[in-house]
Amino acid sequence: MYEAILSPVDYGGIILKNRIIFAPTTMGLSRDAFLTRLRQIARGGCAMIIIGDVPASPWSVEPSLYKEEGFAYYAQLADAVHQEDCSICAQLYLSDSVADDGTGGIRPIRKEEIGDYVSRLPASQLRRYADMFGEAARLARRAGFDMVQVLGDRMLGSLCSTMFNRRTDQYGGNAENRGRFVRECVSAVRGELPQIPVDYKLTVRQEKPHYGNAGVLKEEIPYFVPILEDAGVTSFHVTLANHCALSDVIPSAKHPYFGKEGCFLQYSDAVRSCTNLPVCGVGGLTDPDFLEEQLDSGRISCAAMSRQLIADPEWVNKIRLGRPDTIRRCVRCNGRCIQGMLNRSGVHCMYET
Ligand SMILES: Cc1cc2nc3c(=O)[nH]c(=O)nc-3n(C[C@H](O)[C@H](O)[C@H](O)COP(=O)(O)O)c2cc1C
Numbered sequence: 001m002y003e004a005i006l007s008p009v010d011y012g013g014i015i016l017k018n019r020i021i022f023a024p025t026t027m028g029l030s031r032d033a034f035l036t037r038l039r040q041i042a043r044g045g046c047a048m049i050i051i052g053d054v055p056a057s058p059w060s061v062e063p064s065l066y067k068e069e070g071f072a073y074y075a076q077l078a079d080a081v082h083q084e085d086c087s088i089c090a091q092l093y094l095s096d097s098v099a100d101d102g103t104g105g106i107r108p109i110r111k112e113e114i115g116d117y118v119s120r121l122p123a124s125q126l127r128r129y130a131d132m133f134g135e136a137a138r139l140a141r142r143a144g145f146d147m148v149q150v151l152g153d154r155m156l157g158s159l160c161s162t163m164f165n166r167r168t169d170q171y172g173g174n175a176e177n178r179g180r181f182v183r184e185c186v187s188a189v190r191g192e193l194p195q196i197p198v199d200y201k202l203t204v205r206q207e208k209p210h211y212g213n214a215g216v217l218k219e220e221i222p223y224f225v226p227i228l229e230d231a232g233v234t235s236f237h238v239t240l241a242n243h244c245a246l247s248d249v250i251p252s253a254k255h256p257y258f259g260k261e262g263c264f265l266q267y268s269d270a271v272r273s274c275t276n277l278p279v280c281g282v283g284g285l286t287d288p289d290f291l292e293e294q295l296d297s298g299r300i301s302c303a304a305m306s307r308q309l310i311a312d313p314e315w316v317n318k319i320r321l322g323r324p325d326t327i328r329r330c331v332r333c334n335g336r337c338i339q340g341m342l343n344r345s346g347v348h349c350m351y352e353t
Pocket residue numbers: 023024025026027052053091151201239249250251282283284285304305306307308337338341347
C-alpha cells in the first residue's frame with residue numbers, strides 16, 4: 001500500500017527518503033513557534049522541508065543569511081530539521097515589493113510600480129542581483145541547507161513576464177531576453193554550489209481563462225525549461241504564477257477553476273513533457289490514493305504540500321502505519337491559515353484547539 005509515496009527518490013542529486021515535501025510556507029509565527037512547527041512537520045515523516053522566502057539580497061524584511069543573527073537562525077532551523085531525519089531546502093527569492101534604499105534599509109514598492117521598477121533597473125544592477133543568488137546559496141549551504149530552491153516568482157517572475165517587463169535591452173523583449181536574468185541567477189547558484197541540487201520553482205501564467213501575472217506563459221514552458229536545465233537546475237517545482245489574487249495561488253476548494261485536488265498538475269505535466277529531471281507537483285494535494293496514482297504513474301516525482309501538513313503534520317507517518325483513515329484531511333477552507341496570514345496573527349488551522 002502506498003509504495004510509491006513511501007519509496008525513496010533521487011531528487012536531482014539528493015536522495016529523499018519518500019516523495020513528500022513540505023512546500024515553502026511563510027507562517028508569520030514567532031521564531032520559537034515556527035521552530036516548534038517545523039520540528040512537528042519533520043517528525044511527521046516528510047522527506048524535505050522547504051523554508052519559504054529566504055532573501056537572496058542582504059536587505060530584507062525576513063531574517064538575512066548575510067547577518068550573523070539571521071545566519072544563526074537559519075542554521076538553527078537546519079539543525080532542528082536534520083535532528084528529525086528530514087532534509088531541508090532554502091527557497092532563495094528576490095523581492096520586487098521592497099528594494100534597497102541605498103542606506104542598508106528597505107523602501108516599499110507599490111503593486112502599480114512593479115512594472116516600472118523591474119523595467120528601469122540598470123542592467124549592471126541586475127547582474128549584481130544575479131551574483132547575490134550565488135552568495136546567498138553559498139551562505140545557505142554553510143548554514144546547513146541540503147538544497148537550494150530558486151523562486152522563479154517576485155523579481156524573477158516579473159522579469160520573465162511580458163505583463164511587467166517592458167525593457168528594451170538584453171533583459172527584455174523576446175523569451176531569450178526575458179529569461180536572461182533567471183538564467184544568470186541559476187548559473188550563479190550553480191557556480192557556487194556545483195555539488196548541491198538546485199530546484200527551480202517555475203511559476204506559470206495561463207490565458208483563456210487568465211490566471212497568474214508574473215512567471216512564464218504556459219506556451220513558453222518548452223523554451224524556459226531547457227534553458228533553466230542548461231543553466232544548472234536539477235529539478236522543478238511547478239505552480240501557478242504570482243502577482244494575482246492570493247486566492248488563485250492558494251485556492252480554496254470552492255475556487256471555480258482550481259478547486260480540485262491536484263489543481264496545478266496541468267502545469268507540471270507541461271514541464272514533465274520537456275525534461276527528464278524530477279518534477280514536483282503542488283496545489284491541493286491531500287488524498288493519499290490520488291497521490292499514489294500520480295507518483296506511481298510517474299506523472300510527478302514528488303508531491304509538495306503546504307496546507308495539508310499544517311492540518312496534519314503526521315500525514316506520512318499515518319500512511320506508513322497503514323492508518324490513512326486517521327489523517328486530518330485539509331478541506332482547503334482557507335480559514336485560519338490564510339486569514340491568519342492576512343491578519344498577521346500567524347498561520348494556524350481549524351483543527352487546532
Ligand atoms: C500560509 C502560506 C504561506 C505560503 N508561503 C509561501 C512562500 O513563502 N513561498 C512560496 O513560494 N509559496 C508559499 N506558499 C504557497 C505554497 O507553497 C503552495 O504552493 C500553495 O499553498 C498550494 O499548496 P497547498 O494546496 O498544499 O497549500 C504559501 C502557502 C500558504 C498556505
